Each structure stands twice: as structure tokens, then as C-alpha cells.
Amino acid sequence: MRFNKETFVAGFALFSMFFGAGNLMLPPLLGYKAGDMWSLVTIGFVISAVIIPLLGIVAHAKLQGTMLDFAKKVSPQFSFVYCLLVYVISITLPSPRTASVTHEMAIQPFFDVSSWLTSTVYFALVLIFVLNRSKILGLLGKFLSPVIFIVILSIICISFFSTQASIAPSDFQTPIISGLLEGYQTFDAIGAVVVGGVIIISLNLKGKQDFQSNKKLIIKSGIVAGIGLLIIYSGMIYNGALFNTDFDATISRTELLSGISFKTLGSIGKVFLSILVGLACFTTAVGIVTGTADFMKGIFDNSQKAYLITAIIGCVLGVLMGQFDVHYIITVAVPALMVIYPITIILILLNVVPEKFTKPKVFRSVVVVTIIFSIPDFLASIGLKNSVAPILEHLPFGKYSLAWLLPAILIFLIMNSYLLLQKKQD
Structure with missing residues (x-):
């Protein structure tokens, strides 16, 4: 299986759309609580946050339609309601969460500004990218994703070679299950069915219409993204485990991530982390809003006006919901995930x-x-x-x-x- 430049660009673009706020914050705290059972927790986390999403991309490569095709065998009505629920959840929870995390971790530590200002500027930039969607694959795959990947990898490697502390026992009774359920919070399975469609439409806009060629490209790019996620997730879970005797047991997700970056990169770690958080969150928000706008455009007979209106609504909702703190958004997301995640996993598996x-x-x-x-x-x-x-x-x-x-x-x-x-x- 050959991987050329185009495969890596598309793969890194996929990686960046997957890798957002939750993907950055969840693994370290999971490893922190897992302690000496971090490897078992990693297995569970990888199942729901890497393997299932990768299969979602394979399903998209096989179908090469819209997200409506994922559930069309159940019924057209069910498929429409399911897609609508996924997109509503996506633009009201994970997308705003990216702005909330960016404010808490990348803006607030340096600038005394309100979350309203952060969210407004943030989603104004998201809107600019979404309205230039034909350039999304190149911008994300060539420029933003490699920076994200290199910065995170630096933190992981420095921790690995510099930390000598012993790892404390685990807090989990069922580490694999705990890792699996925490993987729900990344929204990666839902992300697969949303951003997979973005990749397909982006390829079509570039004039790539050959079914078999596109199928191979999408699967290969999914493998590239999956390997990237696997390396980052397992590394950050291990990082959390390495430092689980260095911090207070009540530490929050954002505080732990900041603490680890400071211990690995020193005072400059805050700056690197801010850049990392901002980029990781931003690329995910772009992917979610673009996917939602693409869906509504398809519903309204390929209407560009529907695309524009949906993009604006998605960004306005992002500003409004982005005022809530990260912990609150994660808590609110749990019931929605308990409904939509099992259905999404089953639809992905059935389509593969x-x-x-x-x-x-x-x-x-x-x-x-x-x-x-x-x-x-x-x-x-x-x-x-x-x-x-x-x-x-x-x-x-x-x-x-x-x-x-x-x-x-x-x-x-x-x-x-x-x-x-x-x-x-x-």
C-alpha cells in the first residue's frame, strides 16, 4: 500500500478535524487516574476513539455519498432524523467546547479579555475558513496539522525521557471499560461520519470523481489519521500516568494539561500549549461547521445560500454555547452521547x-x-x-x-x- 504526498495531506487534514478540545484534554487525566493500569485504559480508549472512527472513514470510502447513506437501509425518515440529531449535537456541544477550551487555556492565562470576545473572534475566523471550504484540505493538511502533531509529540517525548517518578496504583476497577467510555467524550465516532463527508465533498470539488481512486485515497488518509491519533492518545495517557504522583487528586483536565506542559517544556510550555490548544480546537470547529453546512446544502438542492446560512448559525451557536466552561459542556454532553453514540457505532460497523x-x-x-x-x-x-x-x-x-x-x-x-x-x- 503506497502512501504519496496527497495521502498524507488528506490524512493530516482528517487528523486535525478529529483532534480537538476533548482529544487534547481527556487522555492525560485518564492516564493520571489509570496509574499503573494505563496500558489497559489505553486499549479501551483506542477502541472507541481510534478504531471505530477509522472504520467510520472506511465506511465513507465504501459509500462515497452523504451521511444520509449511513442509515438509509433503516429508512429514509430515520436516516434524516439521525443525521439531524448528529449535526445538532455537533454544533451545540463539541464545536462550542473548542472555543471554551481555547479561552480557558490559550487566551485567559495571557490576556484579560471576556469569553464573549474570544468566542466572537474565534468563530469569525472559523466562518472565514468554512466559506473557503475548497481550500480546507490543503490548509489543514499542509500547514496546521503538522504543527499540532509536532508540538504534542515534543511534550510526549520530553516527558518520556525526563520523568523518573514511580507510577501510583490505578483508581479504576474496570480500566478497559473506563477507557472505552471516556473515548465517547472525544466525539471521534460522530466526527468520523461528519468529517468523512467533508473529505469526500472536498475531493469532488477538486475534480476527483473516480470512485476506486477516491476509495483508496480516503482509506489511506484514514489510516494516516488513525496512526497519528494512536500515537498521540497513547503517549498522552502514558504522560498522565507518569505524573500521577506530582499533582493533587482533585486537579482538573485543563490544569493537568497545563501542569504537564510546564514540567516538560518549562515556562515556554505555556506558550506552546496555547498555540497547540488554539490550533487543535480551531481545526475541529472548522470540520464540524463545514460538515453541518454541507449537509444542509445537500438537503436544499445544493443551495449555496443554505450553506452560508447554516455556517453562520453554526458559528453564532458556537459563540453562545462557548460561554459555558469546559467541565459543564462535558457534563451536559453525557446524556446525548448515551443515545447517539451506540447508534453511530452500530451504523459504522454495519456499513463496513x-x-x-x-x-x-x-x-x-x-x-x-x-x-x-x-x-x-x-x-x-x-x-x-x-x-x-x-x-x-x-x-x-x-x-x-x-x-x-x-x-x-x-x-x-x-x-x-x-x-x-x-x-x-x-
Whole structure:
């Protein structure tokens, strides 16, 4: 498998759209709490934040349509509602979170300005990039992403070679599951179905219409992005574990990230971290707003006006929601993730599996069962844990917020067996 310059540009562009606020803040604290079990936590985190998103890109390469194609085998109506939910969640939670993190970590430590000013300037710049979407792949892949990658890699390498402290025991009883669920907060699986579409449209705008060539390019760029995420995530989780005796147990995500950068790069670490945070958050916001605007443009008969209006609304929402602090946005995101993430994971997996195993009846059955069995997890996340506790206790993996997993696998096997039997009888 050959990787040329175009593959790396597209791969780094994908990496930058994936790698945002949560991707930067979540791994160090996860490693900090994981302690000596950091490697097990990394496995769980990589499953939900690298492997599943990479499969999402493979699914896009296979379909090469819009996000509506991900759920079209369930029904056109379901597909539309699902896509609408994903885009609404994306522009109201992870996109504004990028502005909130940028203010807290890159602006506030140096300048006495309000979060209103930060968010307004930030999303004005996002809007400029989104309105010049034909240049997005080149700008992100050639310039911004390599800077992000090099700065993070510097922090990881310096920590690795300079830290001698012993690693404390883990706080987690089920480290792999804890890592898996924390990976939800990166929004990377949702990001895969959103930004994968951005890559496809960007290739089409550049005149690349050959299906097989585009398929190979998209898959290879997904592999490049996946390797980048794997290196950064595992390195930052390990960093958090290395420093888990150096900080107070109540330390926040942003404080830990700042502390690690200071210990590795000294006083200049703050400056590097500010640049890193700003770039990482910005590229993700650009990807999310562009993806949402592309979706609405497609809904309204390829209307450029719909694209412009959606981009403006996405940026205005970013300014408004960006006034909340990072911890609050992460907390608010949990119920939404408990609903949309299982469905997204299942849709990604079903679109990757060979078509002979994913007939429309199989698609519908698996998705419906996933929705039904993810309801208890959703109810638990909104404060009704005591009410649904008896149900979750009797469901396999229920206590790990994965009650939907085994039923989805079983119905997939049952439906395929049933259709095979039916075919033999005919």
C-alpha cells in the first residue's frame, strides 16, 4: 500500500478535524487516574476513539455519498432524523467546547479579555475558513496539522525521557471499560461520519470523481489519521500516568494539561500549549461547521445560500454555547452521547461489514434493538439511575453502560441465520 504526498495531506487534514478540545484534554487525566493500569485504559480508549472512527472513514470510502447513506437501509425518515440529531449535537456541544477550551487555556492565562470576545473572534475566523471550504484540505493538511502533531509529540517525548517518578496504583476497577467510555467524550465516532463527508465533498470539488481512486485515497488518509491519533492518545495517557504522583487528586483536565506542559517544556510550555490548544480546537470547529453546512446544502438542492446560512448559525451557536466552561459542556454532553453514540457505532460497523450480511431487515433489526437497549443507559445519565438500576443489573454489561452491545450482536446473528434459512427454503 503506497502512501504519496496527497495521502498524507488528506490524512493530516482528517487528523486535525478529529483532534480537538476533548482529544487534547481527556487522555492525560485518564492516564493520571489509570496509574499503573494505563496500558489497559489505553486499549479501551483506542477502541472507541481510534478504531471505530477509522472504520467510520472506511465506511465513507465504501459509500462515497452523504451521511444520509449511513442509515438509509433503516429508512429514509430515520436516516434524516439521525443525521439531524448528529449535526445538532455537533454544533451545540463539541464545536462550542473548542472555543471554551481555547479561552480557558490559550487566551485567559495571557490576556484579560471576556469569553464573549474570544468566542466572537474565534468563530469569525472559523466562518472565514468554512466559506473557503475548497481550500480546507490543503490548509489543514499542509500547514496546521503538522504543527499540532509536532508540538504534542515534543511534550510526549520530553516527558518520556525526563520523568523518573514511580507510577501510583490505578483508581479504576474496570480500566478497559473506563477507557472505552471516556473515548465517547472525544466525539471521534460522530466526527468520523461528519468529517468523512467533508473529505469526500472536498475531493469532488477538486475534480476527483473516480470512485476506486477516491476509495483508496480516503482509506489511506484514514489510516494516516488513525496512526497519528494512536500515537498521540497513547503517549498522552502514558504522560498522565507518569505524573500521577506530582499533582493533587482533585486537579482538573485543563490544569493537568497545563501542569504537564510546564514540567516538560518549562515556562515556554505555556506558550506552546496555547498555540497547540488554539490550533487543535480551531481545526475541529472548522470540520464540524463545514460538515453541518454541507449537509444542509445537500438537503436544499445544493443551495449555496443554505450553506452560508447554516455556517453562520453554526458559528453564532458556537459563540453562545462557548460561554459555558469546559467541565459543564462535558457534563451536559453525557446524556446525548448515551443515545447517539451506540447508534453511530452500530451504523459504522454495519456499513463496513460485507453487504451480504447487512440486508435492510438486518439493518433495521440491529438498529432498533440498539436504540431500545441504550434507553436505560440514557435514563441513568439524566439522574434516574436508581429507577433503572434493577434493569441494568440484569442486562449483560449493563453496569458498564454497554447494555446495548450484546443484544445488538445477537440480533445481527439471529437475523442473518433466519435470512439464510429462508433463502435455502426458497
